[in-house]
Structure formats: structure tokens, C-alpha cells
Amino acid sequence: MSLKVYNTLSRKKEEFKSITEGHVGMYVCGPTVSGESHLGHARPYITFDVIHRYLRHLGYKVRYVRNITDAGHFEEEGREAEDKIAKKALLERLEPMELVQKYTNLFHWAMNEFNTIPPSIEPTATGHIVEQIVMIEKIIKDGYAYVANGSVYFDVEKYNTDFSKVGMPYGMLSGRNLEDQLETTRELDNQDEKRNTADFALWKNAPPEHIMRWPSPWGEGFPGWHIECSAMSNKYLGDQFDIHGGGMDLQFPHHECEIAQSAVYNHKTMAKYWIHNNMITINGRKMGKSYGNQIMLSQMFSGEHPLLEQPYHPMTIRFFILQSHYRSTLDFGNDALKGSEKAFKRLWEAYEVLNGLPLTVDRLPLSEAIDDIDVKVNTLLNEFDEFMNDDFNTAKVIANMFELAPIINGIKDKHIPAEALKPETLSLLKSKMKAYIEDIFGLKQEKEGGDKLDDILQLLMSLRKEAKAKKDFVTSDKIRNELLALGVQLKDEKDGGMSYSIQ
RNA sequence: GGUUCUGUGGCCGAGUGGCUAGGCAGAGCUCUGCAAAAGCUCCUACAGCGGUUCGAAUCCGCUCGGAACCUCCA
Structure with a gap:
């Protein structure tokens, strides 16, 4: 190939x-x-x-x-x-x-x-x-x-x-x-x-x-x-x-x-x-000096422009661009950018879930339906290379990633048994996703904060877990809602665990 | 006027002559103390009119619309 x-x-x-x-x-x-x-x-x-x-x-x-x-x-x-x-x-x-x-x-x-x-x-x-x-x-x-x-x-x-x-x-x-x-x-x-x-x-x-x-x-x-x-x-x-x-x-x-x-x-x-x-268009027209319709990059990042409903993170813009083929025009719009923002967030979170999945899983006898999942994952992954080799079709690779996301999340939520993927498949999934998301597409995590913030959030989550265990929902909701007001969203997970995402 | 490209569902967008991407939004369901997240399901389109073909959104022609370049421009 x-x-x-x-x-x-x-x-x-x-x-x-x-x-x-x-x-x-x-x-x-x-x-x-x-x-x-x-x-x-x-x-x-x-x-x-x-x-x-x-x-x-x-x-x-x-x-x-x-x-x-x-x-x-x-x-x-x-x-x-x-x-x-x-x-x-x-x-x-x-x-x-x-x-x-x-x-x-x-x-x-x-x-x-x-x-x-x-x-x-x-x-x-x-x-x-x-x-x-x-x-x-x-x-x-x-x-x-x-x-x-x-x-x-x-x-x-x-x-x-x-x-x-x-x-x-x-x-x-x-x-x-x-x-x-x-x-x-x-x-x-x-x-x-x-x-x-x-x-x-x-x-x-x-x-x-x-x-x-x-x-x-x-x-x-x-x-x-x-x-x-x-x-x-x-x-x-x-x-x-x-x-x-x-x-x-x-x-x-x-x-x-x-x-x-x-x-x-x-x-x-x-x-x-x-x-x-190809060009990025705005209201169907090329963005350019002569048309007086350009939005500066600093304005994109800050949101300070009459046409912008909100700021857009550089990674949102990068993802937005990669969702189309480079030889097609790409039409700017708040709805489109907001769509990319949410899509990227979902993809990235699935990627983080994937990174957390343990590599060694005991294999059990598999049913045919479960075998299909393994086959499907392999197919989707192999297509990454095929699509990129076909004139850098980043859009199709991303589409495949979104087909993988439900499988990854499904394993986490136990809708799909962990052993559905052979160890070598899971290993390939991890390495290929890393190679494409980080190394080739150059995407990275949007959120900032660092270790200290993470430590603090872990503490708050453990307090909330305690409150929930005592059915003290007033306290647990207060922690959740006030963090949300600060732009931190807590997510309760199936097994009683908790995670957060910023913004 | 010349050259080239383009018209896909509410929005953004892939796309191969037959197996009808994907995302966002919307609707329903599952899970859940509630919510969020996640998962499942639904919404199924190819500007119009002809033609070629067993079969076309995908090829050809015409019509209508849009764009880029011809001048600095990513």
C-alpha cells in the first residue's frame, strides 16, 4: 500500500x-x-x-x-x-x-x-x-x-x-x-x-x-x-x-x-x-483581506469578534480543519466550530479511556458476536493507513475514530466485555490511536491546569463520594454544581468511580 | 469575458457506479438519588431536467445557483 x-x-x-x-x-x-x-x-x-x-x-x-x-x-x-x-x-x-x-x-x-x-x-x-x-x-x-x-x-x-x-x-x-x-x-x-x-x-x-x-x-x-x-x-x-x-x-x-x-x-x-x-470560506466567500471578512487567529482564540459567539480553542480549530479534506473548501460557522468542539472533546475522552484500559485480559471462549467486534476494530484501524495514503484523507480517518469510540466506551461501561478484544487488537488499538491522534494529527489535550489542579479535584471528588455514600445529596450536589459553575464537570461512573473534564 | 472548481439531510462535512461515512443539533430509551457523561435506537440526503447503464448522488449533456483565479492574497 x-x-x-x-x-x-x-x-x-x-x-x-x-x-x-x-x-x-x-x-x-x-x-x-x-x-x-x-x-x-x-x-x-x-x-x-x-x-x-x-x-x-x-x-x-x-x-x-x-x-x-x-x-x-x-x-x-x-x-x-x-x-x-x-x-x-x-x-x-x-x-x-x-x-x-x-x-x-x-x-x-x-x-x-x-x-x-x-x-x-x-x-x-x-x-x-x-x-x-x-x-x-x-x-x-x-x-x-x-x-x-x-x-x-x-x-x-x-x-x-x-x-x-x-x-x-x-x-x-x-x-x-x-x-x-x-x-x-x-x-x-x-x-x-x-x-x-x-x-x-x-x-x-x-x-x-x-x-x-x-x-x-x-x-x-x-x-x-x-x-x-x-x-x-x-x-x-x-x-x-x-x-x-x-x-x-x-x-x-x-x-x-x-x-x-x-x-x-x-x-x-x-x-x-x-x-x-483549498480555502476557508465565510458565508460562502473566501476569507481574505480584499473582502474584509477575515477573523484573526488571536480573535478566534479570544472570541473577540462580532462574528464569533464564543472563543475557540486552537485544538478545536485544528480538529475542525482535519474533519474536511484539504482540497475542499471549508465553510466557517459558529455551529460548525461548536460541533467540532464537542466532537473533539468526546473523541479525546474516549482516547483517554482507551489509555486507561488494562492491556492484559484473561481470554474467555468467545461468542461469534463478540468476535465480530474484534474483526471490526482491526478493519477500522487498518483503514487509517489506507485513508491517509489516499491523498491524506484525514476526514475518513476521523470518521473511523468515531466508530471506535463507542466500542472503547462500551468496554469501559461494560456493555462490551473486556475480552471482546484480543490482547493484540487492544494493543494495536492503543498504539494506532496514539500514532494518529497525537503524532500525525498533532492533537493534544485542550485542558490545562497540571498536577496540582488534578490533586485538588481528586480531593473534591473523594469528598463527594463520601457524601454520596452517606446519601448526603445536598453536599454532593453542591460540590458538583459549584465545580460546574467553575467550568469543571464531574461524571459519575458505573462502578462508583468519578472523573472530571474541564470546560 | 477567459480558466478551473463546485451544489449532499436543520448545520458542518466524507464518498465509491450497486453494499446508501462521520460529527453537531433534534427525538425516544438504558444506566443513575438527580444530573451530566456514556451506550442503544430514530431522523436517510444527494440543485433541476434529460441521457448512458441491469443499476447513478457518483459518468455525459443542458438549465439554474455558488466559488476561486485572471490584481496583493493561504
Whole structure:
């Protein structure tokens, strides 16, 4: 059983074979740190975190590179050409790099809340100006870029003509051809520097008010939008690497331009598999700056946003994202998030019950009905791998987990005899659930508090048990109800035991 | 206008040509001092109209609706 991934390049699921055996190079487009990340940004980073974790689970050594775009890009010729980072810095009276640092820190904080594993390398655009200049020089030397007024543009038409012959036309990823684009590209002002409207900037001459600027062979300026990813992926992952990921909205033009730049530079399609996650929508619309409908991650966690009925824990959001397939749109809504919150809680509690089940159970002669349970559990568990290998279908794995939950709880409540599961099945159940829930899906317990809180709650529960034994329900209810008011829910169990869950 | 995708039960969402995921909400039951939790049961859908097929939510066509990209965007 092998891993299959949907490759945007071929629009098909393909068997995954890494270029270097046992190793995977993966590049994912990271955030532009000119502002705070919103809910939509959570999707790619969580999606690729799970892909990263799964590849590791399969035994690959993964070099995961995710950039930080901290140099201002703009492709807004024709409108007010402004470096967005520099502009906001003026408004907020901050140094641009101070601003960049602030949002980088916030991004890292949110990624940590989501329990994502940090990338192996997290290169910044500003830290790789030299590499970008070197790449641009080579592209100019080879005749695929030209200089105009201190800026450098990529000659898309020439590229397309030449590279179509070797199977790398401009538009190969997004499935559009240049002719269509030339017809439909709308008229913009100030296009006279470009030979062709489809051309894109590799280097931009910096106007005087532009704060972020670097010397270059073409004068002071800053890199174009696309070149950093080509330069940095090439530096850390080589001429061709395994996986390039990002949001679907980056397919065109960003990834298309990356492919073209890198193809000129090293005559290869830079990445073998292109993986794109779909968007998070809100009221059916993509969440994004331009729509003014974004909810920042800090707002998601705090609940402070008009559209939010309550705060949502990072793990709720992570679980919510994993409940759908990464290539489908996912619609935000309070009902949906609240559903995920409860679902995750139930799943996690079943997982904790599972961890508490004793491994060695005396086997008794089994009836057929009970044998069926053992078979069913094995089937459900084996499907975990099958589903993940089918283009990372986390939604189906989670569905199976919810079929296992009643069995686990049933054993605890003795609806199902403990010996229904063979020791090796129970052992497999435990190890597989741990591997998937914690290691691959990266889920963790929502509640906090630690040992001391646990000790205190154990004490309160023992007091309540005593009261109950004496049929002093006034006291026992008082303990239960007042704890509930504090957000701690007590649960009486069949055998007179008691447990709690927070929130 | 061009390119691509999409329309599943109250809500969120998987999905394969036939065996009709899963979660949340709702209803009933069991357990329980009560409650909660848990378990069991119920609620059974695939935008519309044609077509292909023994059989389609799943393939094809048309109609209607929605979205993404074509401009910074995860």
C-alpha cells in the first residue's frame, strides 16, 4: 500500500516516490508578515503540518522549508504603487523590521498554539537578497529578463515560446495558456516599462519613499514577489525537490512564476508534486483581506469578534480543519466550530479511556458476536493507513475514530466485555490511536491546569463520594454544581468511580 | 469575458457506479438519588431536467445557483 497524492501539475492522484530514497524535500509558501494571520492562514500550515508529520511517520527524513516573506512586494503598477510593509510602518510609526518582527512573533505564537512542528528551515526574504540577485542575473544573462528603469522584468512570452518546446509552457500548473491571458489581461496604466502585460517583476526599482531597499546591479530596489521562493527553495532543497505546497490562490501567478524562474535557472520543473489546499470560506466567500471578512487567529482564540459567539480553542480549530479534506473548501460557522468542539472533546475522552484500559485480559471462549467486534476494530484501524495514503484523507480517518469510540466506551461501561478484544487488537488499538491522534494529527489535550489542579479535584471528588455514600445529596450536589459553575464537570461512573473534564 | 472548481439531510462535512461515512443539533430509551457523561435506537440526503447503464448522488449533456483565479492574497 503506497502513498498517493493529488498533483496539481497532472490534476491526478499519483503514487508518491521521493527523488532521494528515504528523504523528502518540501517547500511551503509561508506568511507575509505585514499583518496578523487570520483563520484562513491556519489551513495550509495545519494541512502541511499533518503531511509533514505523516511523511515522518512513514519513515522519511523530511526537510521542510517554509519561508517568511518580510520584504515588501507589490505588483500594483497602475494603482498606487506602495510597499505594503513600508506603508503600514509609517502609519504605526514603527521601523519596518520592527513590524516584521512583531508579526513574525505573532505568527510563531499562533503556530505553536496549533501544535505545528516548526519547519526545518524558515528562511526570510530579506536574508536572501544576495541569492535572489544572483538568480536574476543568470536569468538576464540567459535572455529571459530585461532591465527597464532600474527594474527587471521576466520575459514571459520568450520563456513560453522556448520552454513550450521542452514541455514547460507558461501556465502548465494553473492550466491556462498564454494566448488567452494576453487577450484577457486588462489594460493597466504605467505598463510601458514592460514589454508585455504578462511580464512580471524580478526586481523593482525603489521609489524615494520606499523604506526597504537594497543595492543591486540595477540600482537600489527590492525583489519582486516571486523570486524569493525560487531562490530559497533552490538553495535549501536543490534544483528539483519533492513537494511544493501552498494555498490554491497561489497557483497563479505566484507558483507559475516560480516554475518559470527556476526553469530558466536550472532547466527543471522545480518540484515534482504540487499540493494545494483549498480555502476557508465565510458565508460562502473566501476569507481574505480584499473582502474584509477575515477573523484573526488571536480573535478566534479570544472570541473577540462580532462574528464569533464564543472563543475557540486552537485544538478545536485544528480538529475542525482535519474533519474536511484539504482540497475542499471549508465553510466557517459558529455551529460548525461548536460541533467540532464537542466532537473533539468526546473523541479525546474516549482516547483517554482507551489509555486507561488494562492491556492484559484473561481470554474467555468467545461468542461469534463478540468476535465480530474484534474483526471490526482491526478493519477500522487498518483503514487509517489506507485513508491517509489516499491523498491524506484525514476526514475518513476521523470518521473511523468515531466508530471506535463507542466500542472503547462500551468496554469501559461494560456493555462490551473486556475480552471482546484480543490482547493484540487492544494493543494495536492503543498504539494506532496514539500514532494518529497525537503524532500525525498533532492533537493534544485542550485542558490545562497540571498536577496540582488534578490533586485538588481528586480531593473534591473523594469528598463527594463520601457524601454520596452517606446519601448526603445536598453536599454532593453542591460540590458538583459549584465545580460546574467553575467550568469543571464531574461524571459519575458505573462502578462508583468519578472523573472530571474541564470546560 | 477567459480558466478551473463546485451544489449532499436543520448545520458542518466524507464518498465509491450497486453494499446508501462521520460529527453537531433534534427525538425516544438504558444506566443513575438527580444530573451530566456514556451506550442503544430514530431522523436517510444527494440543485433541476434529460441521457448512458441491469443499476447513478457518483459518468455525459443542458438549465439554474455558488466559488476561486485572471490584481496583493493561504
